[in-house]
Amino acid sequence: MTHDHDLVLRPTARQVAAALSPPAGRNGGDLVVEALAGLGATTVFGLPGQHALGMFDALRRSDLEYVGLRVENNAGFAADAHGRITGQATPLLLSTGPGALTSLAALQEAAAASAPVLAISSQVPSPGIGGGRHGYLHELRDQKASFRDIVKSVHTVRTASQIPSAIAAAWESALTAPHGPVWVEIPQDVLLAETTLPVVTALDATPHDLVPRPELTAVAAHLLQNAERPAIIAGGGVVRSDASGKLLALAEKLDAPVVTTFGGKGAFPWEHPLSMQSWLEDRHTTDFLEDADVLLVVGSGLGELSSNYHTFAPRGRVVQIEADLGKLESNHAALGIHADARIALTALLETVEERRDPSAAERVSALLAKVRERIAGQELTLEQEVLAAVREALPDDSPSFWDMTILAYWAWSAFDARRPNTMHSAQGAGGLGYGFPAALGAAAADRDRPVLAVSGDGGAMYSIAELASAKQYELPVTWLIVDDGGYGILREYMTDAFGEATATELCRPDFVALAESFGVPAVRTTTESLREDLAKALARPGPSVVVLPAVLRMFAPTHL
Numbered sequence: 001m002t003h004d005h006d007l008v009l010r011p012t013a014r015q016v017a018a019a020l021s022p023p024a025g026r027n028g029g030d031l032v033v034e035a036l037a038g039l040g041a042t043t044v045f046g047l048p049g050q051h052a053l054g055m056f057d058a059l060r061r062s063d064l065e066y067v068g069l070r071v072e073n074n075a076g077f078a079a080d081a082h083g084r085i086t087g088q089a090t091p092l093l094l095s096t097g098p099g100a101l102t103s104l105a106a107l108q109e110a111a112a113a114s115a116p117v118l119a120i121s122s123q124v125p126s127p128g129i130g131g132g133r134h135g136y137l138h139e140l141r142d143q144k145a146s147f148r149d150i151v152k153s154v155h156t157v158r159t160a161s162q163i164p165s166a167i168a169a170a171w172e173s174a175l176t177a178p179h180g181p182v183w184v185e186i187p188q189d190v191l192l193a194e195t196t197l198p199v200v201t202a203l204d205a206t207p208h209d210l211v212p213r214p215e216l217t218a219v220a221a222h223l224l225q226n227a228e229r230p231a232i233i234a235g236g237g238v239v240r241s242d243a244s245g246k247l248l249a250l251a252e253k254l255d256a257p258v259v260t261t262f263g264g265k266g267a268f269p270w271e272h273p274l275s276m277q278s279w280l281e282d283r284h285t286t287d288f289l290e291d292a293d294v295l296l297v298v299g300s301g302l303g304e305l306s307s308n309y310h311t312f313a314p315r316g317r318v319v320q321i322e323a324d325l326g327k328l329e330s331n332h333a334a335l336g337i338h339a340d341a342r343i344a345l346t347a348l349l350e351t352v353e354e355r356r357d358p359s360a361a362e363r364v365s366a367l368l369a370k371v372r373e374r375i376a377g378q379e380l381t382l383e384q385e386v387l388a389a390v391r392e393a394l395p396d397d398s399p400s401f402w403d404m405t406i407l408a409y410w411a412w413s414a415f416d417a418r419r420p421n422t423m424h425s426a427q428g429a430g431g432l433g434y435g436f437p438a439a440l441g442a443a444a445a446d447r448d449r450p451v452l453a454v455s456g457d458g459g460a461m462y463s464i465a466e467l468a469s470a471k472q473y474e475l476p477v478t479w480l481i482v483d484d485g486g487y488g489i490l491r492e493y494m495t496d497a498f499g500e501a502t503a504t505e506l507c508r509p510d511f512v513a514l515a516e517s518f519g520v521p522a523v524r525t526t527t528e529s530l531r532e533d534l535a536k537a538l539a540r541p542g543p544s545v546v547v548l549p550a551v552l553r554m555f556a557p558t559h560l
Contacts, residue, residue: 003078004142004311005282010090017080020211020436022195022196022197022199022502023196023199023412024208024480025194025195026053026058026061026195026199026315027054027057027191027192027194027195028060028160028163028190028191028192028193028195029053029054029055029056029057029058029162030053030058030062030195031058031163031164031193031197031200032058032167032186032191033055033058033061033062033118033197033414034164034200035062035063035163035164035168035200035203036064036091036118036167037063037064037169037464037507038201038202038203039167039171039203040087040088040203040220041064041088041089041090041091041118042064042065042089043064043065043066043067043077043082043090043091043444043445044065044066044090044092044093044442045066045067045068045069045075045078045079045082045090045091045092045093045444046066046068046069046075046089046091046092046541047068047070047071047072047093047095047096047336048068048073048093048095048098049094049095049096049099049122049138049366049374050095050101050137050138050144050188050190051095051096051122051124051137051188051333051535052093052094052095052096052099052121052122052188053191054122054188054191054192055093055120055122055191056093056200056239056279057184059174061338063089063312063317065444066532067440067441067444067469067473068469068472069437069465069466069467069469070104070465070468071102071450071465071466072094072099072102072106072438073102073103073104073105073106073108073175073433073436074099074433074436074463074465074469075092075094075103075106075437076092076103076105076106076109076110076117076119076463076467077106077109077433077434077438077441078086078317078437078440078441078444078445079091079092079106079110079117079119079404079441080109080110080115080117080181080438080441080444081115081181081399081401081424081438081440081441081442082444082445083110083115083117083440083441084113084173084240084421084424084441085097085399085421085442085445085446086445087116087240087242087442088116088175088536089116089170089171089175089182089456090116090117090441091118091119091120092117092118092119092120093120093121093515094119094120094121094122094456095121095122095126095138095139096121096122096123096124096139096140096143097138097139097140097143097391098138099138099481100121100146100147101146101183102142102475104146104147104429105429105431106152107119107147107150107151107181107183107427108150108212108428108431109428109429109434110180110181110429111181111428111429112426112428112429113236113428114178114179114180114181114226114236114237114240114323114324115176115179115181115265116174116175116179116181116182117149117180117181117182117492118165118167118170118171118174118182118184119181120146120181120183120184120185120186120285121143121183121184121185121186122185122186122187122188122191122372123185123186123187124136124137124138124139124187124188125187125188125189125412126158126189126190127185130473135327135523136142140530142185143185143326143498143538144156144185145331146400147183148183148311148338150179150180150181151181151182151183152173152174152180152182153169153173153182153183153277154182154183154185154328154395155167155170155182155183155184155185155413156184157167157184157186157187157190158184158187158190159190159196160193160195160197161299163186163190163213163467164200164203166184166186166502168197168203168204168205169182169205170182170183170184171203171205171302171503172205172206172207172208173422173444175205175207176207176208176210177209177237177240177241177340178237178240178323178324178339179322181535182521183310183344187331190217191362193489194521195411196457196484197336199526206415208501209270209340209341209343210338210339210340211324211339211340211343211347212321212337212338212339212343212344212347213337213339213346215353216335217337217344217347217348218312218351219335219346220296220319220335220337220348220352221315221351221352221353222349223294223297223319223335223354224254224294224319224352225254225352225355226254226355226496227254227256227292227293227355227356228293229291229292229293229294229316230254230256230292230293230294230295230296231249231257231258231259231276231288231289231292232247232256232257232258232259232295232296232297232298232299233254233258233259233260233261233289233295233296233297233298233300233302233306234247234258234259234260234261234267234268234299234300234314235260235263235264235297235298235299235300235306235337236262236264236265236299236300236428236492237264237298237300237322237324237340237461237507238260238264238265238267238298238325238341238345239263239266239267239298239299239420239421240299240324241299241323241340241341241342241343241385242342242421243267243298243299243341243342243345243481244267244268244420244469245267246345246346246349247267247268247298247345248268248269248272248344249349250345250348250352251268251272251274251283251347252274253349253352253354253355254273254352254354254355255274255355255356255357255358255360256274256296256360257274257275257276257288257360257363258272258275258276259276259277259278259279259285259289259307259362260278260305261278261424261458262279262280262282262305262306262357262413262425262427263306263427263428264278264279264299264385264419265298265299265412265415265417265423266417266421266422266423266447267319267412267420270312270416270417271416272392273361273364273365274360274361274364275364276288276364276367276368277368277413277414277416278412278413279368279371279404279413279414280305280306280307280308280412280413281308281309281412281413281557281558281559282308282371282374282413282558283308283311283558283559284367284369284370284371284374285308285367286308286311286312286347286558288363288367289312289314289453290312290313290314290315291315291316292316293315293316294313294316294317294319295314295317295318295319296317296319296321297315297318297320297321297322297334298321298341298344298345299321299322299323299552300322300327301322301327301328301330301331302326302330302331302332303327303525304329305412305426305427307331308558308559309559310331310418311328311559317334317335318332318333318334318335319334319335319337319343320332320334320335320336320337320338321337321339321340321344321345322337322338323339323340323341325338329432331407333484334456336345345355348541355401365481370398371529373557374412374555374558378555378556380553380555382527382550382552383406383410383555384414384553384554385412385414386407386482386527386530386548386550387407387410387411388524388533389410389527389530389534390407390415390454390480390530390531391415391416392531392535393453393535393538394532394534394538395449395450396418396419397420397422397449398417398422398449398450398451399422399423399424399439399442399449399451399452399453400422400424400439400452400453400454401424401425401435401436401439401442401451401452401453401454402423402424402425402426402434402435402450402453402454403425403426403432403433403435403436403437403453403454403455403456403459403460403486404425404426404427404430404431404432404434404456404489405454405455405456405458405459405460405482405489405555406437406456406482406484406488406492406511406552406553407454407482408425408435408454409489409554410552410555411423411454411555412427413427418426424438426438428515431460432458432514433459433463434464435453435479436453436455436460436463436479437453437463438453439451439452439453439477440466440469440470440473440475440477441533443475443476443477444473444524448477448478449475449476450476450478450538451475451476451477451478451537452475452477452480452534452538453479453480454479454480454482455479455480455481455485456481456482456483456484456488457481457483457485457486457506457511458486458488458506458512459506461506461508463521464509464514467515467520467543468518469519469542470518470520470543471518471519471520471542471543472540474541474543475542476541476542476543477543477544478513478534478538478540478543478544478545479482479543479544479545480534480546480548480552481511481545481547481548482544482548482550482552483493483508483511483547483548483549483550484549484550484551484552485503485505485506485521485551486505486506486525487504487506488504489506489553489554490504491505492553492554507524511545511547512524512545512547515544515545518542518553520542520544520545521537521540521542521543521544521545522544522545522546523536523537523544523545523546523547524546524547524548524549525546525548526548527550531547533546534546536547
């Protein structure tokens with residue numbers, strides 16, 4: 001009897017012939033790039049280093065596009081953004097020791113935001129692995145231990161024959177919900193050693209589906225369709241799983257108001273009658289959500305920012321759909337459904353009965369009016385005009401990447417992303433320097449759309465070196481730098497808390513002249529000309545810089 005899998009496992013005559021006569025001059029690095037290409041990778045990011053040269057040499061024998069950045073952490077941010085935009089695992093090639101460790105902050109952001117980054121690092125030669133102190137360059141006692149608490153999974157290679165399977169296992173891990181970064185490390189001697197192994201042609205790395213338990217779907221549907229005041233919080237999991245359409249259909253079927261978290265920007269249409277937008281740092285929104293008798297939380301762990309700094313205390317039943325088991329019911333008791341957002345929303349949509357509530361849109365409208373009234377009473381016209389100018393200049397389908405800066409904090413609450421998966425920030429881990437290198441990664445994924453990066457002058461200094469990368473690859477990224485002379489938000493925090501700010505004021509360069517020294521066009525703008533200057537820069541091919549000298553203020557918090 002012949003089984004179906006026999007047909008899959010039995011090689012063809014052509015495959016046998018090719019396997020018996022592999023090309024000469026290949027090494028372990030070739031197995032790495034062949035495995036990546038076989039899994040569907042098209043672009044890799046990274047930075048070469050002595051132990052990793054076997055991988056980088058192999059790139060010239062492959063069809064993979066290489067985008068090199070100047071700092072490993074920035075290369076990690078670029079890979080993070082490429083993974084978010086494409087939905088595929090994006091390779092990040094790194095060297096040993098300092099090169100590897102410099103990527104840690106970027107991998108933390110990828111983990112917090114569920115971005116599928118496949119980090120592949122070299123290691124010291126095999127005799128140096130195991131904890132002994134042999135004195136190899138870049139030697140660490142246990143390199144992978146530095147990453148184990150951050151990434152989803154760690155994969156260590158000892159021989160060339162292990163390379164394809166290790167990379168396939170890591171790829172599968174990165175793309176199984178929740179998406180996230182993974183770590184593979186390969187010793188230098190294994191990467192450099194000549195191999196007679198066949199060219200890698202067939203790898204299976206199909207991610208596992210995370211399916212909701214049907215009895216939980218039934219209970220959730222019953223609660224929602226019989227609720228008097230249902231509401232929905234949509235988080236980044238909705239965006240990562242491409243579930244925005246399912247969310248819209250469910251909200252309309254239930255007449256349930258929807259608010260998106262800052263990581264879930266664009267998951268629900270901003271101007272929809274049921275849209276509470278994303279004013280989560282607002283007590284009126286918090287009160288509205290607390291008043292829901294059934295609250296559906298999709299793809300969010302209700303962490304610090306999504307809960308108005310843990311002041312949110314739901315009074316009704318909570319149904320939480322979350323792919324990350326560690327986040328399920330971590331902050332609030334709920335009917336916890338461990339599942340991918342798209343699959344779970346599909347199941348709910350097929351199970352729940354329609355309910356009508358003519359008052360839902362009216363309650364949402366009243367809520368947003370209260371929010372507008374609160375903001376209007378704080379004399380923040382400048383900030384709203386700057387954000388509006390950015391929105392008007394940016395094409396609807398262009399991605400934007402925001403650093404940790406005051407304008408980004410405004411954007412979390414007040415910016416209309418207009419399309420799913422187009423607005424991204426570093427709010428997952430909260431590290432500086434994300435915006436510009438991440439935008440470069442997005443631009444490498446799609447060179448036909450301009451990409452916007454937004455930084456403050458403090459955060460911009462983390463990424464200045466990448467002006468060289470932007471120019472080298474002529475990536476269509478416009479970098480808006482809001483120059484307020486220091487760490488603006490920390491200045492506010494310290495002044496409010498201590499009456500005076502310390503260590504927040506910065507000497508900074510002439511950003512326009514600095515950009516032009518890299519061959520990147522730049523302009524110094526004003527709040528009045530920002531929209532026009534930004535639109536011109538975004539329409540120009542290749543990279544550009546727009547500098548806005550301005551001191552912006554945050555709206556008053558409501559959680560204190």
